[in-house]
Amino acid sequence: xxxxxxxxxxxxxxxxxxxxxxxxxxxxxxxxxxxxxxxxxxxxxxxxxxxxxxxxxxxxxxxxxxxxxxxxxxxxxxxxxxxxxxxxxxxxxxxxxxxxxxxxxxxxxxxxxxxxxxxxxxxxxxxxxxxxxxxxxxxxxxxxxxxxxxxxxxxxxxxxxxxxxxxxxxxxxxxxxxxxxxxxxxxxxxxxxxxxxxxxxxxxxxxxxxxxxxxxxxxxxxxxxxxxxxxxxxxxxxxxxxxxxxxxxxxxxxxxxxxxxxxxxxxxxxxxxxxxxxxxxxxxxxxxxxxxxxxxxxxxxxxxxxxxxxxxxxxxxxxxxxxxxxxxxxxxxxxxxxxxxxxxxxxxxxxxxxxxxxxxxxxxxxxxxxxxxxxxxxxxxxxxxxxxxxxxxxxxxxxxxxxxxxxxxxxxxxxxxxxxxxxxxxxxxxxxxxxxxxxxxxxxxxxxxxxxxxxxxxxxxxxxxxxxxxxxxxxxxxxxxxxxxxxxxxxxxxxxxxxxxxxxxxxxxxxxxxxxxx
Ligand SMILES: *[C@@H]1O[C@H](CO)[C@@H](O)[C@H](O)[C@H]1NC(C)=O
Ligand SMILES: *[C@@H]1O[C@H](CO)[C@@H](O)[C@H](O)[C@H]1NC(C)=O
Ligand SMILES: *[C@@H]1O[C@H](CO)[C@@H](O)[C@H](O)[C@H]1NC(C)=O
Ligand SMILES: *[C@@H]1O[C@H](CO)[C@@H](O)[C@H](O)[C@H]1NC(C)=O
Ligand SMILES: *[C@@H]1O[C@H](CO)[C@@H](O)[C@H](O)[C@H]1NC(C)=O
Ligand SMILES: *[C@@H]1O[C@H](CO)[C@@H](O)[C@H](O)[C@H]1NC(C)=O
Ligand SMILES: *[C@@H]1O[C@H](CO)[C@@H](O)[C@H](O)[C@H]1NC(C)=O
Numbered sequence: 001x002x003x004x005x006x007x008x009x010x011x012x013x014x015x016x017x018x019x020x021x022x023x024x025x026x027x028x029x030x031x032x033x034x035x036x037x038x039x040x041x042x043x044x045x046x047x048x049x050x051x052x053x054x055x056x057x058x059x060x061x062x063x064x065x066x067x068x069x070x071x072x073x074x075x076x077x078x079x080x081x082x083x084x085x086x087x088x089x090x091x092x093x094x095x096x097x098x099x100x101x102x103x104x105x106x107x108x109x110x111x112x113x114x115x116x117x118x119x120x121x122x123x124x125x126x127x128x129x130x131x132x133x134x135x136x137x138x139x140x141x142x143x144x145x146x147x148x149x150x151x152x153x154x155x156x157x158x159x160x161x162x163x164x165x166x167x168x169x170x171x172x173x174x175x176x177x178x179x180x181x182x183x184x185x186x187x188x189x190x191x192x193x194x195x196x197x198x199x200x201x202x203x204x205x206x207x208x209x210x211x212x213x214x215x216x217x218x219x220x221x222x223x224x225x226x227x228x229x230x231x232x233x234x235x236x237x238x239x240x241x242x243x244x245x246x247x248x249x250x251x252x253x254x255x256x257x258x259x260x261x262x263x264x265x266x267x268x269x270x271x272x273x274x275x276x277x278x279x280x281x282x283x284x285x286x287x288x289x290x291x292x293x294x295x296x297x298x299x300x301x302x303x304x305x306x307x308x309x310x311x312x313x314x315x316x317x318x319x320x321x322x323x324x325x326x327x328x329x330x331x332x333x334x335x336x337x338x339x340x341x342x343x344x345x346x347x348x349x350x351x352x353x354x355x356x357x358x359x360x361x362x363x364x365x366x367x368x369x370x371x372x373x374x375x376x377x378x379x380x381x382x383x384x385x386x387x388x389x390x391x392x393x394x395x396x397x398x399x400x401x402x403x404x405x406x407x408x409x410x411x412x413x414x415x416x417x418x419x420x421x422x423x424x425x426x427x428x429x430x431x432x433x434x435x436x437x438x439x440x441x442x443x444x445x446x447x448x449x450x451x452x453x454x455x456x457x458x459x460x461x462x463x464x465x466x467x468x469x470x471x472x473x474x475x476x477x478x479x480x481x482x483x484x485x486x487x488x489x490x491x492x493x494x495x496x497x498x499x500x501x502x503x504x505x506x507x508x509x510x511x512x513x514x515x516x517x518x
Contacts, residue, residue, distance in 0.1 A: 030302055033500055033509065034263035036288030038173040043092060044274035044281030045079040045194050078390055078491065080271055080281045081197045085171035086183060087141040092131055093201035095269070095284055096388030097322055097501065098488075100208035100246040101153050102170070103161055103184030104199040105191075107133035115158035116190035118218045129193030134185050143168045143185070146211075149242075151184035152220040153200075153210050161199070162217035163187035170247065176262075176286055178251050182209075182244045188217065200388075203267065203501070206246040208320045213240055225311070225320060248503055251286065262287030265504030269387055270297045271494040273449060275518045282495075289500060298516035299498055303509045304441040308502075311486060312382055322501055324508055325380035326487070329394060330369040330435030330442055334401045369433055372398055374487075382486050385499060385508060389490035391452070393479040403474050405432035410474045425453060425472035434476065436493060438510060446514040449492040450475045 081092040091104055111128035112120035136143055145166040154160030163186040170178045186199065202208075212220040223239035245253075252265040268289045272282035283290045283297065292299040306324050310317040374381035374395060381395060394402075403410035403421040407430035410421040431447040451472055458469040475492035500509030 031289060031292060031299075031511075032303055032305075033266065033268070033502075034288040035291060036263060036285050038176040038262070038286040038288075039290045040082045040173050040284045042095060042271070042281035042284055043081045043083070043196070043279045044272070045081055045092075045196055045279070046274065046277070079194065079197055080387060080491070082172075082201055082284055084201060085169075086134060087143055087168045089132070089134060089138075089141065091134075091198040092196050093199055094197050094388060095203065096200050096386075097203045097269070098384060098386035098388045099153065099200060100202040100204040100206060100320075101151060101184055101210055102181070102200060102202045102247055103151065103153065103163075103186055104134045105130045105161070105186045105189055106163060107135045107137075109133065109163070109186050110188050112188060112190040114190065116154055116160035116162075116188075120190060128189050128191040129195045130189075130191065131193070131196045131198045133198065136185065141168075143183075146182065148214060150212050150215055150217050150220065151210055152212055152217045153184070154222070159190050159192065161186035161189040161191065162220070165211055165244070172251075172286055178247065181247055181250050182211075202246065203248055203387075204246065204321055205319045206243050206249050207318045209243045209246050211242045211244045213242065248501075252503055264288040264502070266500055266502040266509075268498055268500040268509075269494060270498040270513065271387065271491055272296055272516065272518045273446075273495050275448075280518065289498065292498070292511075295517050297498060297513060299511045299513045300515060301441075301512040303500070303511045304439050305502075305505075305507045305509045306439040308506045308508055309382060319506065322385040322508060323382050323486070324385060324438060326374050326383045326489075327380055327437040327440065328371045328373040329398055329402065330371055330437060330444075331402050331432050332368055332405055333370045334404055369435060371437060372401065374398070383489045384486060385494070385501075386488050386490050387494055389488050391473075391475050391477050391488075392490045392492045393477050393488040395487065396478040399476055399478045402432060402434065402476050406430060406474065420477055421474040423451060423472040423474055425470055428472065436489065441510070443493070443497055443510060443512050444514055445475075445492060445496050449495050 079094045082095050084091055084093050086104055093102065093104070105128070109125065109128075110122045111125045113123040113127065114120050134143075135141065143166045145164050149165050150162060151165045152160070152162035154162075161184070163184060165182055165184055167180050168183050170181045170183065172178065184199075207225070210220075210222070219240070221237065221239045221241065223241040224233065248267070252262065264287055266288060268283075268285045270282045270290065272280060274280055280296060283294075290297055308319055309323045309325060310319055311321065311323055393399075399421065406423055406428065408424050408427055410423050412419055413422050428451065431450050433447070434445045434450060435442040436445075437443075452475055454471045454473065458467055459465075460467045479487050496512065496514045497510045498513055500507075502509055
């Protein structure tokens with residue numbers, strides 16, 4: 001069980017003193033994309049841990065780096081959920097560009113306690129905290145079970161879901177229905193839900209889907225797609241994972257038959273920070289982009305495009321994730337060698353002095369930023385654009401450098417936040433600027449998206465009791481031990497852009513929107 005019981009969103013007023021004044025250009029944005037009316041308003045869900053909303057990729061890394069910590073894991077996730085109708089039933093599904101299966105729990109599903117596997121023991125359904133369940137026995141519903149097959153999505157932090165795969169209709173917006181989509185109906189799940197969402201809306205490419213032969217999910221063996229993971233598998237390992245057409249494939253095929261007419265073979269996401277705590281989480285638009293002038297979107301720069309890439313370490317060149325190359329990160333300079341000495345007090349004092357001296361020279365934060373390339377070798381590192389990951393994960397040395405610039409500097413405290421970079425909430429007086437350079441264009445973060453505030457509990461040995469406490473963590477974390485250097489641009493980045501996932505052109509389109517009412 002996690003120590004953090006509640007995710008607390010930042011109050012606007014709390015951090016507003018840190019925000020740079022926004023230049024107002026007042027120009028209208030020339031967009032290469034068609035405007036679509038198939039827009040869903042997303043619901044921002046605070047206070048939850050939904051580990052499985054992260055991509056497999058991210059989970060593996062995070063669980064590896066936290067695996068040996070004795071401190072309880074932190075609950076990080078805020079979900080962005082879309083209202084979706086499956087057959088004729090309504091659900092809120094977590095919008096996840098980092099996975100490809102769309103699934104909901106069956107009304108008779110078994111909730112497993114702890115790590116998913118044949119060894120896990122059943123517990124009450126309430127423990128999994130799903131919002132609603134899919135009722136296959138309701139005769140009004142259409143769900144054609146795909147015979148002799150199953151779906152199973154497991155996540156390396158121990159959560160997962162598995163069960164039936166079947167054809168059903170998926171209503172994505174008031175006038176957009178996909179008549180025939182394979183959807184998973186979980187009969188077994190190990191989950192830590194929020195009582196609102198009921199599974200995942202997987203928006204990644206078909207090769208990431210998880211269909212398996214037979215009906216016993218414990219016979220399923222995932223096929224690795226990152227070479228480095230082969231190393232941990234026994235030499236006689238035989239995977240049996242199959243795939244099926246993911247939602248994005250079915251959706252855009254149907255424009256050629258009786259389905260909806262979509263102008264663009266693309267969907268776009270503008271996540272919004274939810275300052276006012278009214279659940280407004282931005283928009284998800286199929287077939288193009290929303291009105292860019294909406295106050296909650298407020299695009300402030302032209303679009304930049306970059307190709308969707310196969311993971312550099314894949315066996316093949318298939319597209320699975322929305323992977324892009326990042327030139328580098330822009331933030332103020334750090335003193336060489338200072339940021340790798342996080343444990344020493346002397347180094348920490350040196351860092352403070354250094355940052356203070358820098359800060360006194362500063363007129364506006366971005367003017368003194370320097371480009372920190374993503375690799376030392378001159379190539380660009382790959383990053384996955386993932387709406388299902390709460391934080392952003394960058395190369396370890398860059399994360400250490402950036403995190404040393406907060407005042408007071410971030411620190412890694414294994415007792416409270418595991419290997420995450422933590423911040424002193426109470427005394428935080430300076431948040432460094434952070435830009436991401438993609439295809440030569442720099443996308444800045446609003447400083448408010450760089451600090452996450454969490455409520456939790458801490459064991460007080462003096463009084464022998466758990467006491468409420470508050471933690472802050474940096475939005476920028478180490479990308480960890482493995483994965484051949486693939487980073488994640490998660491929700492902090494996506495709250496500052498509109499991202500067009502252009503399936504038709506195999507491109508990502510990005511336009512800045514760090515300033516909007518929320
Ligand atoms: C976890 O601890 C074990 C035994 O102490 C050690 O062998 C292993 O390398 C550690 N794993 C990580 C990820 O630190
Ligand atoms: C979900 O609802 C159950 C039962 O009402 C409650 O005990 C639990 O705390 C809720 N969980 C969350 C994350 O809201
Ligand atoms: C529609 O069909 C045409 C020709 O058969 C094909 O070139 C095009 O890619 C199809 N469009 C979609 C959205 O599948
Ligand atoms: C990954 O493994 C495949 C097959 O074993 C091999 O052909 C390929 O070169 C490897 N790719 C990398 C980047 O190591
Ligand atoms: C920190 O890194 C620098 C450059 O990589 C190196 O010269 C220095 O020895 C390192 N310091 C410590 C304490 O590891
Ligand atoms: C904030 O700074 C004050 C004064 O230096 C210190 O007493 C306090 O412990 C700090 N707060 C935290 C949470 O470290
Ligand atoms: C939109 O952004 C501009 C800065 O580019 C800002 O002045 C304006 O207040 C923003 N509008 C909304 C509704 O957030």
